[in-house]
Amino acid sequence: MSALLAALRISRRSAWRSRGRSALIMVMIGLPVLVITALFTLVETMAVSSREGLTAEFGAADARIMQAPPGTELHQEPTGTSWSTGGDGTPAARLGPSEVAARLGPGTRLVPFTVGVLQPGAERIEALRIDLHDPLTKGMLTLAEGRLPAAGEVAATPESGLRPGDVLRPAGAAPLTVVGVVEHPHQPALRQVVGPDVSPAQTEELWSPHDYGSGWLADTPKPVTWKEVPALNAAGLYVTSPAMISDSRTPLRPGPMNAAGTAGLGVMVIMVVLETVLLAGPAFAVGLRRRRRELAEIAAQGGSAAHLRTIVLADGLVLGGAATFVATALGIGAGALGAPVLARWTAATVGPVDVPWAAVLAVAALGLVSGITAALVPAVQAARQDTASVLADRPAAAADGPGRPLAGVVLVLAGLGATVVARRQSESVWVWAAAVLIMIGLLVLTPWLVRFTGRAATRLRLPLRVAVRDAVRHRSRTASAVAAVMAVTATAVAMGIGAQSEYKDRRDAYTSARPTGTLAIWGGTMSDATWGKLRAEAARLLPGVPLAPGYQAQDAQGHRYALRYTVKWNGIRTRRTAAIGDRALLRLLQGRDDPRAAEALASGKAVVFDPAAVRDGKLALRAGSTSGPPRRLDVPAVVAVPADEHQGGALLPRALVEQAGFATAERQLYAMHRLPVGSTLGHDLSKATGRVTVASEEGYRNLPTPALWGWLVGAVVLAVGGTLAATGLAAADMRPERATMLAVGAPPATLRLVVAGQALYVAGLGALMGLAAGAVTGVALSRPMTTHGAGDPATIAVPWPFVLAVVAGPPVLATAAALLTRTRLPLARRLQ
Template sequence: MIALPIVGVSAADLTLRSAELSPDQAVSRVVGAADARISTSHAGRPIHQVPDGSHYVPVGGFDDAGTPSKPKEETPDQVAAALPPGTRLLKDSDGYGKVRTQHGLLDTDLREIDLRDPLAKGLFTLDRGRLPERAGEVVATNAFLENSGLFVGSSVTPRGATSSYKVVGAYELPNDLKREQIIAPPGSLIAPLDKALRAAGGIGVLPNDSYLVTVGGEGFTWNMVQAANAKSLVVVSRAVANRPPADADVPLYRQEPKEQFERSAGGATHMAILATIVGLAMLEICLLAGPAFAVGARRSRRQLGLVGANGGDRSHIRSIVLAGGLVIGAAAAVSGTAIGLTLTVALQPLLEEQLGERFGSLDFRPLELAGIALLAVVTGLLSAIVPAVTASRQTVLASLTGRRGVRRANRVLPVAGLVAVAVGAGTALYGSVADMGATVVAGGSALAELGIVALTPVLVGLFGRIGRWLPLSPRLALRDAVRNRGRTAPAVAAVLAAVAGTVAVATYQHSSEIQSRHEYIADLPHGTGWLLTSENGAYQEVPALRESLTKQLPVARRADVDRLVVGRPGCESFSEDPTCGRVEIITPKDQRCPLHERREGPDTLSAEDARKLRQDWRCKGAVRGTQYSTVIADEKLLSILAVTDPGSVSALKQGRALAFDRRQVKDGKVTLRIIAGSDRDEMFAGTSEEPVGVDKVLPVHLAPEGTESWGLELVLPPAAVQATGLTTAPIGSYFALDGTATSEQRQRIAGDIDRMGVEASLRIEAGYQGDDSLVLLALTVFAGLVTIGAAGIATGLSQADAEADLKTLAAVGAPPRVRRTLSGFQCGVVALMGVVLGSAAGILPAIGLRLTQRRELEALARRAADDGYSLTGESVPFVPIAVPWETLAQLLVVVPLGAALLAALVTRSSGALARRAAG
């Protein structure tokens, strides 16, 4: 009991300290063996930076009146010219692309650097194979090879590349073991791929260049860094990392507050969490180990009585029992620390994989490890205090004869417990409705829980009243638990503490899950989806995409959709081709939002006027955007989108358009403006105040208010489009599934899309996907293990303490199974009492925290309503308080039952008879 937490704490200490890199180790993973890494800033003018190079600000700030010049790409010679003479540079370029794998396409980091250069040492670790020596060869990270299904010796082809590359080696990045990356010699990967992609009309790789530099001497000093900053260069320097300048010598801190560049301070929070974990561990150890020492002292009462009979006083007896706790604590400290360190060293590779980075080195901190060991010694000593005091109060006669005597119940502890429960519950509830923060709620809940722990002996006595209605074995178990509250109450309290924390977190998590599910906004009805191409001239591949959709997925219904085109079918809305234009839906002037039409802007209005205008129907209910807000389709689309309005379905059948936004409809008509390429250029230039383009007015049916549009603004039937003479191009399909799509089916259709070489998006609405079940399952398992462990310990103590009673049962002819049954019920009784009390205690903090969150969201909603905004569309935020009944049922039924069965199985059904002691 004492050594196990020490194993965990010592292992965690060594792991965290080893994962914490020294300044030189950390900077080496960025600059390799070089003195510094230099990159061009995006400010385009002189900058100030923080010493580690993680942030920079233009001189004068971003709000400076001067307009920054456009940043330009610096060549190696230009960068070298901005550095001290004799500086040697190594270019390091990285970009991003998709690489073909055995499964399809994988988003991968692309990098070019000469890995054989000595400056690159420390940036990577070659795991197997060799380094690339010529164009056409690459090395890949282990993460890339694992996820892509490739291996050393395979060939990889970035999408858009004209040739493949051979993987000649595998490596890892010590700072990011999970990164998918490939590295090629300079000029052999990014530049050819960028050229090929641009030649095909796509977007290039957009490389990001930096330089590893070495200057010799003392390295790249802070003065050199400031000189490079004056030329708009950002520097990560080894010398500065090892010897950072004083804050007074950092120009950026004189221009901007230092605090805004520091990482979010989570150290205090982490220390609070660590202190809480250690405190709970010590509490449960004391609660469980204390009765163990008490039983040990009771079984040694004859020896302790002999000490008193031979002249020993109470201090000697207390010292003997305390020495036992001290010895056990010391043994637990040595064994627990040794086991924890050994496990950490043995499991180092697994720990590094879990953390995602390699340790710098195993960092043993003797003082910290000694403090952890001292914690075990102190815990053992604390656990023995109460048994030592109790044993010292026994008279010599009672100790020698084995009589326990009659102990008066402690009346102070229940009163203190009641006061603590009242004060704690009141504080938690008051803190939830007042502006006092979650800390007050958590503190009040903790005080109330400690009060329940203090009331445990009384509550155990109340449980004993139900024993009269139970059969023999459970009645004996319950009465034994009530008679021996000294060992039962601490075990019940330990179970109570574990279950209360689990129920609190589970209730809060479950309530938050219901809130997130309520706030989730679906793109489509559940079980439906879309497969749509982008405007890249891929309309010729749409029939094949639709065929693949029907073949690879369990499609029940499919509605094909097209888009409007101005020009040839392959025209894009914002194409530079002058023959290509676009179509816009025109909102009548008197139906436009007044706030958006004000030339002075909404900021010139008073808060009250702005609030009133935002409540205007023309400024509310903005349609949720989607890739194509105007589509050409028939009434099949409405059945997939769950639009059941008969008038809407009839309108599409009759050839009339269907609109979802009433601001765009006037007198039963909608206006489409056809903007040709030349007209579009004139509109963007702002040379004409008259409307640009040709308007076409169509009869339209307005969907009833409240109809979900799923991001669509206008649905045009094919007949209406033919009447306007506009051109259409297919873009894909909406569909409804018969069941669900498996991962394999998704991968197959993704492979088909890749082989067609088109840009297409597949979206299947599966509803809100949370991790509630996984979290609650983990919490339930944790509480179950702690409960079974605590109940098992209490059962073992009861068996050791009640060995004479068990022998008496055997002597009077009780069947062998009675011993096993009694043991099972003893364990089950302790577990059930702890789970019931813990479940009741755990709901309070969850309710308090949820009420606090509700109050904060209501205040935010009121402020938003005063300004005329609605954050969620609801006047009152939905912040439910929901109890996870399934989790509670598992705790209340499964855990005690499992504990009872486990105790019964591991208990021997028969015991040896003892001879009667001489009178």
């Protein structure tokens, strides 16, 4: 049997005997592999390529034709597509089905479809008008329950909340009976109704070549290729076909990775290896301490130093290989099972299970290398142990060096300088690259910090003094555990500060034109009689709720105009629509009576809540319409304070708008009123007219990223695990000292305090170092994550509860766990 096979056999038996320690090492090695593998599988599965989505888009058709609105310029190329509306070219006339079929060749059969939206109540739902009985639609949707719809019927997706037997009552259309439930192959969260008699609302603003509009599924005599595309584009037709997607000129793979992507991959590899080695290293060292006698007996029987190194490295190979295999399998399973769930939660797409084997195998190899690397230092220590001392049960002499503080200081300073430079870059990956340099510098500096902080041991009580002095004597063991806690804490703190800063920046960037809690009822183009009916119905449905009127601007031909202006809010250009109203609406927008603003409004001036939009006492407006020519207006304005901090907008008096040549008509109602859950106000108002929209201003609703608490749990588990591994190693090394203390009458509580003192010292020092490193990286991350151009200041926010939990949690939990350790030991036999 070769030496390697023998070493693997010994390692396998040792791992089985110490199953708890082996499981801990496998978790520490396998956890990064599992997470990264799951992420790769998840992303690849949720990315639906053009070829994978062929059936859902085309069914059994040979082409999908979308008719663009008049004035749309289309330019389809194999490397991409561009389209724009309102071009300078002559608008293409809309073609009929016979004309489209003629352009595709004799024998072409067309199946019409329309994609738009319905509003049966307060919420909108997507709608597809098509006959699912036609063979060309096979595969677009899968029937899960009931039957396919016929005339006057629809099928609905599960997320729509409709079941067979329900009746759908679209505004301004005949009721439709739900007869089936259909599922989209790649969009589990899709809320859609489908049927041959659905009448979805279509507007030119909603049109897009892949989402909304009208078109045909085409059964053509020959494949539609790129040669026919220019002529079809010129006729206002957007075309896609399997032949075009399968064309070899169409790029299917992303281009070469840029510098930021390469740096990000390198940083990820370094951090994964560093974290794994630091976390699993103490656990391997614990195994080495417990196997010292076994290794010494092998050496006494003729085993060389190389043999001992091979045995310990085999531990890394066996445990790392097992951990990598299990973690890879679990990661693939987690990614495959999590993709449909995540797609349903986030309204994303999901395709067939797809595993990026090259990336997954690279991650597995990285985990295996990390396991072997973590066992490297214990392997060197095993080869250097004194066989006679081990067999005589004499403790090994502590021979730790003083460390290399100068090299560590240089690396930390270099990392800080790199952080200052990286903070000004647009990619956050450069900040992480600088953070790795800081962490490596702190890792080199850790032995000196352990020795330096150990000077405070003389002022501590006996149990803590013994614990700290032992940690200082065995600096190589202590430094590895301290550095592991430092790396985990620094990463979590940096992520926490970056995520909280991004959340605060997004919250500050949120803006609305109305106060939180405002109910808005908007009427579209309608007669005064219809509006009067709608207004009366709103007053009846909202008894006792004061309704402030708002007005529309119209030209002499009755074309509706929107008066808009552009302003920068939190560094982002925001376009707002100015409201038109009187003092009642001003009071609602300000949440109080403001005599100065009311006087300005009465005198014909605009009241503006965006100070940056007013220049030289003027507000620049652009009057735009989908039917009439645009106009520019400069109106007198004053700045006022709105009701909410994140509120902007402007209010124009009717007289000012009418002086500009527009007519005004009341078509809006506003109220400070929160609708109860399940309110049917929108549905009820739609009975008066289908041209009504009901909206509620709820304010900023997003919460701080839930991933913060996932990072907290992961950081605490890893930090406590590394600390307990180092504490177990220290307890094994301190068996003679603890036995002596027990022999002279030390109570069990004192022995537990010694072990707990080790855990507190290791976790506490690592957490403080991680706090310092993570704070620097987190503050640096805030700039690329929250700035939106030159001159925009960075947003810095610290999630104090999260940081406190990350920094204080591991020391507290590790100390509490160490206090529960078994302290009764047999008396040690000492040889003279």
